[in-house]
């Protein structure tokens with residue numbers, strides 16, 4: 001399919017340049033991260049003259065902090081070798097509480113079982129594994145501590161650690177022994193279980209990534225890509241940028257490098273997004289009623305169910321037209337667009353006693369929450385709109401001369417509506433915390449323009465298709481999609497610039513802005 | 515690996531029957547390879563003189579590769595010992611039952627360790643977070659990620 005021809009219809013000028021709401025990031029495959037790891041391992045190998053598995057254990061023990069490792073190693077190599085589970089401490093063997101197989105169990109004065117010698121197999125008697133007590137096992141394994149167990153117990157133990165516990169730091173099975181299994185031992189213990197071996201390697205990569213502030217593992221299930229985003233590595237950077245990134249698996253694997261609030265909460269910064277979600281969570285009971293999907297017609301009181309993404313509602317019974325968000329007549333919205341987004345702060349200013357003050361503050365919150373939740377809801381309903389649109393696109397192909405590619409404008413429009421509703425949703429979270437004043441007013445102007453454009457396009461998409469007017473519809477939808485895109489660009493760009501310039505001030509204490 | 519728990523527990527049971535339990539420890543029930551009960555008493559001078567406790571062990575099929583779930587029983591007959599590492603619901607905060615578990619340890623080995631944990635107790639008191647923990651605790655103590663109050667036990 002030649003999508004480029006069709007895409008060029010929608011191109012906003014200047015797309016090639018990096019936008020202020022975009023961030024430089026690079027996606028790395030697991031193999032690429034492993035290469036970074038082996039650079040560090042080789043470096044340590046060269047300096048200390050140890051083999052690669054030992055260097056890897058040392059680095060993992062020090063959370064891949066090479067400088068600290070070198071410092072500590074120079075200071076006391078024996079101590080760090082013990083701490084990193086490479087060699088045993090030179091001390092009296094610990095009193096073991098192990099199950100005895102060789103003699104009667106006796107309690108010593110300390111109440112502990114008598115010491116059991118390391119089970120080193122003698123030539124004349126068969127080896128009995130002290131874990132499974134199976135004397136038919138012939139294959140045994142031991143780390144350099146010589147604590148010997150049968151291969152099948154080692155296999156079960158190592159597999160459990162990796163599969164069940166997601167552990168890459170796997171110690172000897174003997175009680176109190178702190179030796180850690182190096183990679184070749186793990187591989188040997190796993191035998192031909194290559195699936196668990198590759199899970200182990202993935203765990204090593206995940207650990208390395210978690211130790212590096214420039215790196216984040218893609219949070220999508222079963223994805224093994226890592227994203228490198230040095231621009232968002234420090235906490236302070238998160239008060240000037242919103243680091244939305246995607247991994248090499250494709251545009252669906254989008255996530256925020258700075259937080260786990262939502263995959264894309266632009267234009268608002270992480271700290272404000274998470275403050276808002278916390279507030280919504282805390283106040284969910286008071287706010288729940290508005291979230292519901294049904295409302296009553298303000299005129300005839302019959303129940304109206306919202307089933308599309310558009311806010312222009314028409315009561316089936318009395319034909320009254322109104323706005324779903326503010327419940328005001330739609331006619332008011334058509335002319336003096338769209339005061340629906342701005343909260344009238346005067347009401348709360350007039351509040352005098354504490355009771356009306358708290359009512360005013362709840363109303364203020366509900367104003368923003370209502371709109372925030374509505375866009376989220378509408379975005380979810382866009383999925384239905386998507387299905388309906390596909391049907392329409394098929395219809396169009398039958399009733400008109402248009403090809404499949406030529407009807408793609410409908411799908412593109414739905415995509416854009418979805419994207420912009422996400423932007424709008426988070427602009428309400430941001431507006432709730434924005435300090436009153438000129439910058440906030442300009443912010444809300446942009447918000448209003450975007451919202452009106454989105455509602456217009458959304459409404460257009462829900463209209464029934466007249467075969468005779470398909471050409472006109474196509475033109476209209478295409479024009480409006482381009483316009484919506486442009487409004488969204490402006491909203492995102494101006495907000496991002498505001499963060500870079502330090503233009504936004506808050507009516508609450510926001511982390512990173514103190 | 516089918517049968518590792520039953521083979522191992524059969525072996526432990528045989529040892530208990532032939533060699534007996536250490537002083538102060540008694541097998542109450544071991545009718546299957548899923549759950550055993552043992553009684554526990556601290557011998558000699560201690561804070562728990564005259565008190566008898568009971569321990570419940572629950573085993574997964576991977577025992578002893580995976581640690582058993584161990585707790586003090588709280589019934590009409592038995593109480594949870596008042597100890598800084600033991601919660602009033604019987605759950606025990608001891609690293610050998612979690613991160614420090616070794617497959618070499620046995621049921622009797624765990625009992626002996628817990629016996630000495632009680633024996634060395636200087637002051638009878640509950641863990642500082644007892645109320646909060648007990649309110650939200652899962653049925654199986656293995657589902658709790660304890661922050662060990664001190665890692666000597």
Ligand SMILES: [Zn+2]
Pocket residue numbers: 129130131132133134137149150151152153154
């Ligand atoms: Zn074995």
Ligand SMILES: [Zn+2]
Pocket residue numbers: 143145146147172173174177178179
């Ligand atoms: Zn060992």
Ligand SMILES: [Zn+2]
Pocket residue numbers: 218219220223224225247248249253
């Ligand atoms: Zn991904």
Ligand SMILES: [Zn+2]
Pocket residue numbers: 243256257258259260261262265269270273
């Ligand atoms: Zn974020």
